Amino acid sequence: MATQKIYIAGHRGLVGCALHRLYAQKADWEIVTRTHAELDLTDVNATRAFFETEKPSHVILAAAKVGGIRANSEYQVEFLLHNLRIQNNVIEFAAACGVQKLLFLGSSCIYPKLAPQPIKEEYLLSSSLEPTNEGYALAKIAGLKLCQYYRRQYGKDFISAMPTNLYGPHDNFDLQSSHVLPALIRKFHEARTNQSPSVNLWGTGAPRREFLHVDDLAEACFALMENYESDQPVNIGVGDDVTIKELAEIVQDVVGFEGELVWDSSMPDGTPRKLLDVSRINALGWKARIPLAEGIKTTYQWFVENQV
Numbered sequence: 001m002a003t004q005k006i007y008i009a010g011h012r013g014l015v016g017c018a019l020h021r022l023y024a025q026k027a028d029w030e031i032v033t034r035t036h037a038e039l040d041l042t043d044v045n046a047t048r049a050f051f052e053t054e055k056p057s058h059v060i061l062a063a064a065k066v067g068g069i070r071a072n073s074e075y076q077v078e079f080l081l082h083n084l085r086i087q088n089n090v091i092e093f094a095a096a097c098g099v100q101k102l103l104f105l106g107s108s109c110i111y112p113k114l115a116p117q118p119i120k121e122e123y124l125l126s127s128s129l130e131p132t133n134e135g136y137a138l139a140k141i142a143g144l145k146l147c148q149y150y151r152r153q154y155g156k157d158f159i160s161a162m163p164t165n166l167y168g169p170h171d172n173f174d175l176q177s178s179h180v181l182p183a184l185i186r187k188f189h190e191a192r193t194n195q196s197p198s199v200n201l202w203g204t205g206a207p208r209r210e211f212l213h214v215d216d217l218a219e220a221c222f223a224l225m226e227n228y229e230s231d232q233p234v235n236i237g238v239g240d241d242v243t244i245k246e247l248a249e250i251v252q253d254v255v256g257f258e259g260e261l262v263w264d265s266s267m268p269d270g271t272p273r274k275l276l277d278v279s280r281i282n283a284l285g286w287k288a289r290i291p292l293a294e295g296i297k298t299t300y301q302w303f304v305e306n307q308v
Contacts, residue, residue, distance in 0.1 A: 007032040007056035010063030017170040018218040032056050042085035051093040059094050059102040071177045076135035083139035091146050095156050102158045104147045106140040109133050118277040121233050130271045144233055151231045159228055164237035164276050168214035169302040188255040198260040202267040205245030210237050210275050213295040216288045223286045237276035238288045254296050
């Protein structure tokens with residue numbers, strides 16, 4: 001089989017790193033990457049020139065401006081504009097330059113705040129979004145729809161996948177902008193290092209969340225690139241969830257912090273529950289394989305070794 005050329009947009013991020021690790025093991029794939037310094041995907045002319053020069057046969061769009069509940073709620077303008085620009089440029093020039101297949105990665109936050117659980121793909125746009133990350137969600141919905149329209153109008157093999165909450169090596173562990181799991185890892189690690197008597201945590205601990213290791217996501221993306229052709233989005237998740245309190249206790253145990261957990265119920269909880277229905281991707285033969293406690297353990301080891 002002839003070597004195919006895949007452009008992994010966002011190869012330095014959590015998802016992009018995992019995709020790069022996976023595709024690097026495949027002998028018949030040539031990987032194309034660009035750092036943000038080398039290529040600003042919000043720049044129309046630079047993105048067009050890249051696609052015209054490199055001519056990748058396949059694209060996975062994992063580049064995005066992302067953040068946790070605080071960053072998303074405080075910078076709605078930036079999350080909406082920045083992500084729209086990236087998506088519009090990559091998808092448009094992938095289509096114009098003859099890319100054979102493109103996978104757009106969205107997010108489970110595209111679904112309504114109070115969607116029935118578990119969340120099926122068809123619940124998209126059935127009711128209101130979670131207000132704290134509406135800007136980001138709207139950008140991701142636009143990207144999904146753009147891929148859908150390119151398939152319907154121009155016959156492009158563009159597909160979309162909606163991952164649940166992700167974690168793993170190369171995550172963002174910054175307390176101001178990270179998601180809940182890496183934030184917990186850092187908080188407990190610093191509390192243990194400083195011998196703090198307690199750790200303060202946002203919210204009540206009651207919301208339920210699903211967590212997928214990023215290496216499982218990479219395997220799912222590979223399977224979709226190989227086998228999926230539809231204008232319908234696909235959820236990627238575990239199909240099981242835990243409360244934030246249960247998550248905190250798992251992280252606490254892995255890190256070895258022996259102090260007290262103090263929950264600040266004056267801070268927002270976000271969506272009460274967000275569990276994806278994964279029957280569509282399970283029917284294609286893919287299932288998550290990395291247990292949560294095991295995945296957190298290896299992620300914590302990576303964090304300690306890299307001290308990011």
